[in-house]
Amino acid sequence: MRSLKIIVFLLLVSSMAGLAAENPKLSSTLSFDQTVDRVVKREREFVVTMKRMHPLVETYIQNLREDNDHNAEPVSDQYFLGRLDLNDGVRDSVFQRQHHGFLHHALNPVSAALGYKFLPQGFAQMVMLDPDFQKSNYRFTFVRREFIGEARCIVIDVQPKEKAPKGLFTGRIWVEDRDFSIVRFNGTYSGRADYTHYLHFDSWRFNLQSDVWLPSYIYVEESGTKRSSALFHDLYLKAQTRLWAYDPEQLNHEKEFTQIKVDSSVDDRSVAKDNSPVESQRMWERMAEDNAVDHLQKIGVLAPAGDVDKILQTVVDNLIITNKLQVEPDVRCRVLLTLPLESFTIGHTIVVSRGLLDVLPDEASLAMVLAHELGHIVLGHHVDTQLAFNDRYFFADTTAFQHLHFELDAADEAAADNKAVELLGNSPYKDKLGNAGLFLKALQDRSPVLANLISPRLGGRMVNGNTTRMTALFTSAPALEKQRLDQVAALPIGSRIKLDPWGNQLTMMNSKPVALVSPREKMPFEVTPLFPFLTYSLAERKLVAQGSVGP
Amino acid sequence: MRIIEKVCFFVIVMVAPALTQTRLQSPSPAVAGPAFDVSVGYTRLAMQMPAAGRANFNGLDFSGNIGLGPRWGATLDSNYLYTPDVLSTKHHGYALSLLAGPVFYPVAHGNTRVFVHALAGAGLIDGAVPISATQDFHGWLLHPSYAAGGGLEHTVSAQLAVRLGGDYLRTSFYDSTGAERPQNNMRLTMSFVFRLKDRPHRSSAQLQ
Numbered sequence: 001m002r003s004l005k006i007i008v009f010l011l012l013v014s015s016m017a018g019l020a021a022e023n024p025k026l027s028s029t030l031s032f033d034q035t036v037d038r039v040v041k042r043e044r045e046f047v048v049t050m051k052r053m054h055p056l057v058e059t060y061i062q063n064l065r066e067d068n069d070h071n072a073e074p075v076s077d078q079y080f081l082g083r084l085d086l087n088d089g090v091r092d093s094v095f096q097r098q099h100h101g102f103l104h105h106a107l108n109p110v111s112a113a114l115g116y117k118f119l120p121q122g123f124a125q126m127v128m129l130d131p132d133f134q135k136s137n138y139r140f141t142f143v144r145r146e147f148i149g150e151a152r153c154i155v156i157d158v159q160p161k162e163k164a165p166k167g168l169f170t171g172r173i174w175v176e177d178r179d180f181s182i183v184r185f186n187g188t189y190s191g192r193a194d195y196t197h198y199l200h201f202d203s204w205r206f207n208l209q210s211d212v213w214l215p216s217y218i219y220v221e222e223s224g225t226k227r228s229s230a231l232f233h234d235l236y237l238k239a240q241t242r243l244w245a246y247d248p249e250q251l252n253h254e255k256e257f258t259q260i261k262v263d264s265s266v267d268d269r270s271v272a273k274d275n276s277p278v279e280s281q282r283m284w285e286r287m288a289e290d291n292a293v294d295h296l297q298k299i300g301v302l303a304p305a306g307d308v309d310k311i312l313q314t315v316v317d318n319l320i321i322t323n324k325l326q327v328e329p330d331v332r333c334r335v336l337l338t339l340p341l342e343s344f345t346i347g348h349t350i351v352v353s354r355g356l357l358d359v360l361p362d363e364a365s366l367a368m369v370l371a372h373e374l375g376h377i378v379l380g381h382h383v384d385t386q387l388a389f390n391d392r393y394f395f396a397d398t399t400a401f402q403h404l405h406f407e408l409d410a411a412d413e414a415a416a417d418n419k420a421v422e423l424l425g426n427s428p429y430k431d432k433l434g435n436a437g438l439f440l441k442a443l444q445d446r447s448p449v450l451a452n453l454i455s456p457r458l459g460g461r462m463v464n465g466n467t468t469r470m471t472a473l474f475t476s477a478p479a480l481e482k483q484r485l486d487q488v489a490a491l492p493i494g495s496r497i498k499l500d501p502w503g504n505q506l507t508m509m510n511s512k513p514v515a516l517v518s519p520r521e522k523m524p525f526e527v528t529p530l531f532p533f534l535t536y537s538l539a540e541r542k543l544v545a546q547g548s549v550g551p
Numbered sequence: 552m553r554i555i556e557k558v559c560f561f562v563i564v565m566v567a568p569a570l571t572q573t574r575l576q577s578p579s580p581a582v583a584g585p586a587f588d589v590s591v592g593y594t595r596l597a598m599q600m601p602a603a604g605r606a607n608f609n610g611l612d613f614s615g616n617i618g619l620g621p622r623w624g625a626t627l628d629s630n631y632l633y634t635p636d637v638l639s640t641k642h643h644g645y646a647l648s649l650l651a652g653p654v655f656y657p658v659a660h661g662n663t664r665v666f667v668h669a670l671a672g673a674g675l676i677d678g679a680v681p682i683s684a685t686q687d688f689h690g691w692l693l694h695p696s697y698a699a700g701g702g703l704e705h706t707v708s709a710q711l712a713v714r715l716g717g718d719y720l721r722t723s724f725y726d727s728t729g730a731e732r733p734q735n736n737m738r739l740t741m742s743f744v745f746r747l748k749d750r751p752h753r754s755s756a757q758l759q
Contacts, residue, residue, distance in 0.1 A: 122581030167577030196580035
C-alpha cells in the first residue's frame, strides 16, 4: 500500500514536471495586472515590427441591402489592392488599373458628393489596435481563457477610459499566453466624427515567424437600420481585408546574390546545340512568359509554385492526355493571389486567380476554366513578346495593372470557347458539365451588382454584359434555382484556398463538408467571416519540443 | 467695413485651433460619406430701419445641411420673421430670406462642435417707415441678401442635436425718403436638428 502511494506520488510529480517543461513560459504565475503590462509591452514591440513590414493589403467590400423577406444580398462592391506603409501614419499605396483624372471626378459631382467613399487606408488601419498603446488610456477586464486553434488565449475586454483621447480601440482582445502577443481583436475605434466612420472589425494575426504574430485577415461588418431609401440608407456592408507578401526576400532577391551556384558545364559536341528558327521563336516567347511570371511573383501578386498549382496541373494533364494533344513547351499552371475572378494565359502558363478558385463549386467547373485557357494555347494565340525585354518591367509596383495586360480580343476568346467545348467533350468531365454551366449562370446573375469582383486586373472578362464565357455550356445548363439546397452553383469567397501571408504559399483548406440548413447559407460569391485555426510557426513548435526534452 | 473685420476676426479665431490640430492622433476612418440633417427653430432679428429706429422680428428658421467632408458642409437656410407693428406705424412687417452657402466646422469636442458659415441668396423685406408723425411709408423690397456668422451645435442623441447660432444678415429696405438702403442686422437662431443619417454619439457606456 505504501509503495503504491509512492508510485502515485512519483507519477504526479513527474507529470507536473512534464507539464512545466512542455512550455517553460507557462510555469510562471503572473497577476492579471502583470499580464496586461506584458501585453502592452508586446503590442508596442509589434508596432515597431510592423513599421518595417510592407505587405500587400487587399480589401473587398460588399454593400448589402435587405429585401422584404429579410434576406441580405450584395447590391454593389468595391475592391482595393495596395502596399502598406505604417512609417508615417497609415499609408496604403493602391494598385490602380486606370488613373481617374480631374475630368472623371468633375463629371460625377453628385455621386462624389452624396455617395459613401471607402478609404483603403481606413481598412488597412485595422491591423493596428493602437499605434501608441498605453495602459493608462484603457480599462482592462479579464473575461476567460480559451483556445483558438493551437493558441491558448487570455480573453480581455478593453475600453478607453473617460478622459482618454479620441480614436482609441474599444472591444475585446485575445492574447496567446506564451509571449503575450495579441492574436485577435474585435471591436471598433471610439469617438467618431460626423462625416467619417469607423467600422466594426475582427482582426486576426497569424504566427508567421518565431515569436512574430502579424496581421493576416480582417473581417468587417456593419449593419445599420437597413432603410431602403437610396439616398439615406445607413452603412450596411461586409468586407474582408487580407494581407500577404510579408517576406522581404520575395521583393528583393539579394539573398540569391549571396548564394551563387555554378552548375557544372558539360561539353558534349555530339548533341546538336544550334537552335532552329522555330525553336528560337519558342525560346523568345518562353522568355517573355518567364519574365512576366517572375515579375508578378516578385511584386507579390503571383503565388510561388506550390501544391495548388499541382492540382491545376493534374486537371490540365487530364485534358491534354484525353485529347491526345502535343503541346511544346509544356503547359504550366500558376495562381494569381488576388481576389477578382479571372484567368488568362501568359504564353504557355495558365494563370487562375485565388478568388476564382475559391468560388468554383467542383472539379468540372475548374476544368471548364482551364480548358478555355488551354484552348488559347492550343490555338497558338498571341503572346506579347515585348515582355522579353527587361526594361518593360521598370515601373512602380502599384502601376503593374496599367503596364501588364494579358487579355485577348473577342475573336480569340470565342475561338478558345469553341476549342474548350471540344476539349471538354473528350475529357473525363464531359458528363459533369451541367455544374460548370450553372456556375456561369450564377456568375451572370450576380455580375451587375458585383462589378468589381468580376472585373479582371490582368486578363479578360468572364462576363461581359449579357454574355459569359463558354456560351454553349451556359445555354445547356439547368435553370438556376436559388431556393434549392442541393444546387450549389458557386461557393462563398474563401471556400477553398489558404494563403500563407509570409511566403505567399497556397494550400487547399482542410475543412469538412457542411450540410446546408437553408438557401441563405449558400452565399454564392459573398464575403463571409473567417475563423482561422491558429497554429504556431514551425520554428515556434521546435522551441516547445526542445523545452519538453529539457529538465 | 467694421462688420467685415469682425467676421474675419471671428473666422480666424475659429479656424486657428483647427489648423494646429495634428491629424495623426486619430486612426484613419474607413468610410467617408455625406451627413444630412434638417433643422427647425426659433429665430429673432433686430432690424434697424434706415433713419427710423429698430424693429424686432420673431419667427421660424428652416434649414437643410449636407456634410461634404470632415470639416466642410453646405447649408440651405430659410427664415420667416414677423412683427405685428413696425415702429408703431400700425403696419405689420415680415422678412423672408432664402440663403445658401458653405459651412466650416473648425473645432469639435465630444458631442459639441463649432460652425462658421457664409451664406448668400435673396431677402424679401415687407415693412413700413414713418415719414412724419401722421404719415408712413409702407412697401416691400426683394434684394440680394448675405449672412456671415457661426455658432455651436450639441449632439443630444444619434439623431437629434441642438444648434445655437448668430449671424449678421445683410438685407435692404427703403429709408424715409424712399431710397433703397442696405442694412446689417443681428440674427439669432435656436433650432433642433434632425439627422437623416445617424451621427455616431458617444454613449455613456463608451465613456465608463
